[in-house]
Amino acid sequence: MDETTLVARAQDGDVLSFEVLVDRYQGPLFRLALRMLHDRGQAEDVVQEALTTVWRRIGMLSDPVAFPRWTYQITTRVTLNALRSRTRQPVDAADPVTLDDGRLDRDAADADRFDPAGVTENQALATALRTQIALLPDELRLCWTLYADHGRTYQEIAEIIGVSRDTVRGRIARARQRLAGGMTSWQ
Amino acid sequence: MAVDELPELGCGRTTEQVWAGIGRPPDQHERDCEYCQQARQQLALLDRAIRSVRELAPQTEQPRARVKNAIMDIARSEIRQGRRIPLERPGPLPSAGSDTPVDDAELGITERALIAVVTQAADRVPAARTRHVRVAEATRPVAEPEPTGLEQEPTGIEQEPTGIEQEPTGLDISITASIRFGAGVVETVDQLRDEVTAAIGQLVGITVHRIDVVVEDVHAS
Numbered sequence: 001m002d003e004t005t006l007v008a009r010a011q012d013g014d015v016l017s018f019e020v021l022v023d024r025y026q027g028p029l030f031r032l033a034l035r036m037l038h039d040r041g042q043a044e045d046v047v048q049e050a051l052t053t054v055w056r057r058i059g060m061l062s063d064p065v066a067f068p069r070w071t072y073q074i075t076t077r078v079t080l081n082a083l084r085s086r087t088r089q090p091v092d093a094a095d096p097v098t099l100d101d102g103r104l105d106r107d108a109a110d111a112d113r114f115d116p117a118g119v120t121e122n123q124a125l126a127t128a129l130r131t132q133i134a135l136l137p138d139e140l141r142l143c144w145t146l147y148a149d150h151g152r153t154y155q156e157i158a159e160i161i162g163v164s165r166d167t168v169r170g171r172i173a174r175a176r177q178r179l180a181g182g183m184t185s186w187q
Numbered sequence: 188m189a190v191d192e193l194p195e196l197g198c199g200r201t202t203e204q205v206w207a208g209i210g211r212p213p214d215q216h217e218r219d220c221e222y223c224q225q226a227r228q229q230l231a232l233l234d235r236a237i238r239s240v241r242e243l244a245p246q247t248e249q250p251r252a253r254v255k256n257a258i259m260d261i262a263r264s265e266i267r268q269g270r271r272i273p274l275e276r277p278g279p280l281p282s283a284g285s286d287t288p289v290d291d292a293e294l295g296i297t298e299r300a301l302i303a304v305v306t307q308a309a310d311r312v313p314a315a316r317t318r319h320v321r322v323a324e325a326t327r328p329v330a331e332p333e334p335t336g337l338e339q340e341p342t343g344i345e346q347e348p349t350g351i352e353q354e355p356t357g358l359d360i361s362i363t364a365s366i367r368f369g370a371g372v373v374e375t376v377d378q379l380r381d382e383v384t385a386a387i388g389q390l391v392g393i394t395v396h397r398i399d400v401v402v403e404d405v406h407a408s
Contacts, residue, residue: 002365009317009319012299012320013268015262015263015266026255052261055261122239126243128236173194173203183229183236184232
């Protein structure tokens with residue numbers, strides 16, 4: 001079933017169509033929140049609050065085609081609120097591995113993919129990048145994640161977070177420069 | 188931030204420009220420029236790392252099942268049922284003192300339930316994807332006596348339009364749909380009307396007064 005049809009039916013109160021949308025979006029939205037918050041429980045709370053808000057307000061969405069952007073807008077807002085409201089945990093910048101690396105390993109272990117005897121180069125490279133992404137300032141990390149992980153265009157990101165397209169372009173360029181520089185130590 | 192604040196290398200090129208060239212051989216400038224050579228090396232590694240993350244992330248990061256369960260519990264508890272449409276009209280109200288209690292609110296169906304019936308019926312038409320469905324009671328003014336020519340001129344005060352008694356004539360249904368490319372629009376709309384009319388008649392028992400269909404989109408097969 002195409003998404004426009006699912007959204008239109010959910011707008012008319014069809015729970016089954018909404019459930020298909022939840023199935024499609026909960027993973028990507030969770031990964032976005034996780035990338036920003038570094039906490040699975042908080043990221044799950046964000047997904048629950050965001051998608052509940054989507055259900056309650058979907059009738060107000062004038063164009064079903066705008067559903068992805070609108071859903072990301074809501075999720076981004078909830079995520080940023082969570083970032084602002086929580087007590088920030090002190091981060092040891094000298095040991096960035098504690099930030100994200102352990103989490104990636106746990107994720108892998110959860111899926112029975114973690115092989116302590118032979119971590120593949122891909123996994124190591126991915127872990128190194130995750131660590132660097134975790135060290136980015138929030139505004140750069142948000143733009144980078146939407147762009148690199150979620151395939152959103154500059155214009156879409158601008159609409160999702162409410163800044164200009166040029167601002168998004170600048171943030172992504174700065175994020176890329178920082179990440180590329182940070183990866184050097186991995187070699 | 189303005190575009191002119193894009194990060195630049197020592198040679199004046201932006202990292203964005205160098206990034207755009209990853210995956211093709213270096214141009215003349217890049218071959219001679221140490222800044223660009225270093226940037227290309229770093230960005231190529233970043234490119235590999237991004238691909239690695241994409242390969243690993245989709246299968247490992249999903250919220251636990253309780254998240255969806257909680258969302259759907261809330262959604263089901265907050266279903267917008269819409270107005271209640273009577274299934275059948277009672278006869279004349281009983282006179283005062285009648286022993287037969289009549290509750291005309293007893294027999295009814297919600298708009299949501301009617302929309303579900305309409306959608307399910309419309310889904311039996313392979314070339315159509317029904318999107319929005321609206322249902323409403325169709326009414327018409329109760330017939331008035333033939334004019335005798337002796338009526339008083341209307342004053343505009345005593346005869347408010349809201350005072351005109353209405354009687355139900357069935358159900359008005361409006362549907363927006365996408366039609367499969369290549370399917371005949373008229374035939375598909377006719378099939379939609381037939382399926383919906385039959386389902387409402389058999390399952391609900393309300394006469395269908397009118398079905399408006401708006402084809403708002405065309406989809407690939």
